[in-house]
Amino acid sequence: MSTPLSLLQARNTTGLHTSSDFRDYRDHQTRRLERLRKALKIQTRHTKNYKPKTISKENVQSDSRYLEIFFLLAERDWAHSREAKSLLESNDSSSKRKYIVSKLSRSKIYIKQAIDLIDESDKFLLLQTYIFENLLQATIYFESKRFNLAIPYYSLVRVGIQTLLTNNEFTLSEESKDTLKDFVSTEIDEALRIASFKKGVSRTLNVSALSKKQAIDFYEQAKSTHVKDEKNSKVTHIITYYDLIESIDPDAFNIGQSEQEASNLTEITWRNHKANLDDADVARSILNARKLEEDSDLTNVLSFDGILAAWQEGLDIIKDDIERIEAETVATHESNIQQKHIISTYISYNILFRRLQRDYLLISQHSERQKNLKSAINKVENFRDVIRLYDTVLQSTSQLLELPGVSKDHDLFDSLTTLDSFFKSQKIDCIGESYDLSGDKKTALALFKTANDLLKESQALTVEFPGSFFTNEILSRATESSSNKLVRSHALADIEHRTSQSSSRSYIANKINSFPFGSDSDIASKIADFNPKISPVSIKPVFFDIAFNYLNGEYSSTNTSEPINEPSMESKNNSEAESETKSTKRGFLGLWGR
Structure with missing residues (x-):
C-alpha cells in the first residue's frame, strides 16, 4: 500500500521539474486510482443519480487499500497545483495563486478524511498522515506569502520526519532514509530558510534547533487557543500531532548542546x-x-x-x-x-x-x-606527480590573492605573494631536479637559478597563516638550500662543459688561449696530432659529371690496370698539326661541307 511517506519519496526520485513532468505524474496517479477503485469494486459512472462512494472505518479495517484512495486523490491534486504553478510562474498574479491554493486545499481535505479513518493504535501511519497534512498546510501558507504561518508548519513537518528517521521501531531501508534526508534538506530546510529570510526571523539557531523551537512555541500558542476555542479543528490537529510525536520519541523537541553552542x-x-x-x-x-x-x-x-x-x-x-x-x-x-x-x-x-x-x-x-627510489625513470615519474601537485597548490595561492579585500591589505597581500613565490620556486626546482636526473646539467642550472632568484626576491612574512605550516624560518631554510643547490649545479655544469671540450677532436696546439683540463695522460695525448690521416672530403656528385666531360678515349680504356703514359712534346705537335689539316680538308675541294 502507498503511504504518505512513500509518496514523498516518489516525488524526490521521479525527477519532477517541468509542467509536463507534473502532468505525467498526475496522470500516473489517476491511472493508479482507477485501477485501485476497480480492484475494490467501488468505481462509479457519471449519471444523473451519481453519488460518491462513502468509505467507513470498517472498510479500512477490512482492507487498508481503501485508505490508499485518499492518499492518491491528495497526491493527484498536489501534482495539479505544481503543474499550474510551473505554467503560471512567468506571469504571477493573485488570481493564479488562488487557483494553486484551491488545489492544495482540496488535497488537504482528502488527507483530513484519511486521518479520521486511521486507527489511533497505528501510530506510525497516523504520524505519516499528519506530516502530509501539515506539509500541505505549510505549502498553502507559503504560496499565499503568509511566511509567518508557514514557518511553524514546516517546523512541525521537519521534526516529524526526523522522528521517523531516528526511531528504531519504524523500519526503513537505507535508500528510503537517504531519499527522505534529501527531501528534508532540499525542500523543508530551503523553505524554512526562505520564509525566515522573508519575515526577518533571527536565525541564531540552526535549522534543526529553529524548527524545534518554532514547533514548541506553536504548540504552546495552540494550547492557549484551545482553551478558548475547543472546536477549532486546526488547533486540535496541532496538539494531537505534537502529543503523538512525544509519545513516539520524548526527546524529539529537545535542543541538543551542540545546537545551543552554535547560538553562542x-x-x-x-x-x-x-x-x-x-x-x-x-x-x-x-x-x-x-x-x-x-x-x-x-x-x-x-x-x-x-x-x-x-x-x-x-x-x-x-x-x-x-x-x-x-x-x-x-x-x-x-x-x-x-x-x-x-x-x-x-x-x-x-x-x-x-x-x-x-x-x-x-x-x-x-x-x-x-x-x-633507485631507478632514474621511477624518480622522474615521481617528480611528475609532485609537479602536478604543485600546479594544484599554485591554483589555491592564486585564488587566495584574488579574494575580495586582499589587494587592499598590503601586509596580507605581500605575505601571500611570498607564499606564491615560494611554491613557484619549489615547482621550478622540482623540474630542475628532473632535468638533472636526465643528464641535462645546463637546463637544470638555468632552472635552479630561476628558483633561487624567486626566493631571494621574496619578502619576509608579516602575517601568520592558519595552521602555521609556512613561516619565515621555512622560507630562509628553502633559500639557503636553493643557493647550495645552485652552487652544486653550477659546478656540475662546468665540469660537464669542460669534459665535453676535452673529449673533442681539437688539440691543445690549436687552443693556445685556453688552459688545458684533464689528467696528465689526457693532456699529453692531446698536445697535437702526431698521426695525421687522410680523411674523406664530402663532395657533390655534379662535380664528377663535369669532370667526365673532359675525359678522352685514352682514359676510357677497359684495361685500367695498365699505366698511362704522358705524350711527348713531339707527339703533341704532330697531333696538333694533324688536327689542323683535318679541319682544313672539309667537304669537296674544301669548298663545301663542314
Whole structure:
C-alpha cells in the first residue's frame, strides 16, 4: 500500500521539474486510482443519480487499500497545483495563486478524511498522515506569502520526519532514509530558510534547533487557543500531532548542546573586518570545522576531508544567502550583504589554506618516497606527480590573492605573494631536479637559478597563516638550500662543459688561449696530432659529371690496370698539326661541307 511517506519519496526520485513532468505524474496517479477503485469494486459512472462512494472505518479495517484512495486523490491534486504553478510562474498574479491554493486545499481535505479513518493504535501511519497534512498546510501558507504561518508548519513537518528517521521501531531501508534526508534538506530546510529570510526571523539557531523551537512555541500558542476555542479543528490537529510525536520519541523537541553552542557564536573577525553571524547553520559549520581542526591529526592527509567538508558546508549556505539578498533590490540590504561577503571571504580563506596544507603534506610524502627510489625513470615519474601537485597548490595561492579585500591589505597581500613565490620556486626546482636526473646539467642550472632568484626576491612574512605550516624560518631554510643547490649545479655544469671540450677532436696546439683540463695522460695525448690521416672530403656528385666531360678515349680504356703514359712534346705537335689539316680538308675541294 502507498503511504504518505512513500509518496514523498516518489516525488524526490521521479525527477519532477517541468509542467509536463507534473502532468505525467498526475496522470500516473489517476491511472493508479482507477485501477485501485476497480480492484475494490467501488468505481462509479457519471449519471444523473451519481453519488460518491462513502468509505467507513470498517472498510479500512477490512482492507487498508481503501485508505490508499485518499492518499492518491491528495497526491493527484498536489501534482495539479505544481503543474499550474510551473505554467503560471512567468506571469504571477493573485488570481493564479488562488487557483494553486484551491488545489492544495482540496488535497488537504482528502488527507483530513484519511486521518479520521486511521486507527489511533497505528501510530506510525497516523504520524505519516499528519506530516502530509501539515506539509500541505505549510505549502498553502507559503504560496499565499503568509511566511509567518508557514514557518511553524514546516517546523512541525521537519521534526516529524526526523522522528521517523531516528526511531528504531519504524523500519526503513537505507535508500528510503537517504531519499527522505534529501527531501528534508532540499525542500523543508530551503523553505524554512526562505520564509525566515522573508519575515526577518533571527536565525541564531540552526535549522534543526529553529524548527524545534518554532514547533514548541506553536504548540504552546495552540494550547492557549484551545482553551478558548475547543472546536477549532486546526488547533486540535496541532496538539494531537505534537502529543503523538512525544509519545513516539520524548526527546524529539529537545535542543541538543551542540545546537545551543552554535547560538553562542554571533560574530567572526577576519583581519580588521567584523561581521555578525545571524545564520546558525553557518555558525554550526564554522564551529564544527574548528573542532575538527583541534581534534584531528593534521599529519594525516585523510583528516582534511572532514575539515574541508565542514568549511564547504558553511560556504554553500552563505553563498545561497548572498544570491538571495542580491535578488532583492532593496537598499536596506546593503550592510547585510557586506557582512555576508566578509563571512564568505573568511570561510574561503580557511578552506584554501587547509587545502594548501593538505597538498603540501602530499608533496612531503612524495619527497620521502623519492629517497627510496633507485631507478632514474621511477624518480622522474615521481617528480611528475609532485609537479602536478604543485600546479594544484599554485591554483589555491592564486585564488587566495584574488579574494575580495586582499589587494587592499598590503601586509596580507605581500605575505601571500611570498607564499606564491615560494611554491613557484619549489615547482621550478622540482623540474630542475628532473632535468638533472636526465643528464641535462645546463637546463637544470638555468632552472635552479630561476628558483633561487624567486626566493631571494621574496619578502619576509608579516602575517601568520592558519595552521602555521609556512613561516619565515621555512622560507630562509628553502633559500639557503636553493643557493647550495645552485652552487652544486653550477659546478656540475662546468665540469660537464669542460669534459665535453676535452673529449673533442681539437688539440691543445690549436687552443693556445685556453688552459688545458684533464689528467696528465689526457693532456699529453692531446698536445697535437702526431698521426695525421687522410680523411674523406664530402663532395657533390655534379662535380664528377663535369669532370667526365673532359675525359678522352685514352682514359676510357677497359684495361685500367695498365699505366698511362704522358705524350711527348713531339707527339703533341704532330697531333696538333694533324688536327689542323683535318679541319682544313672539309667537304669537296674544301669548298663545301663542314
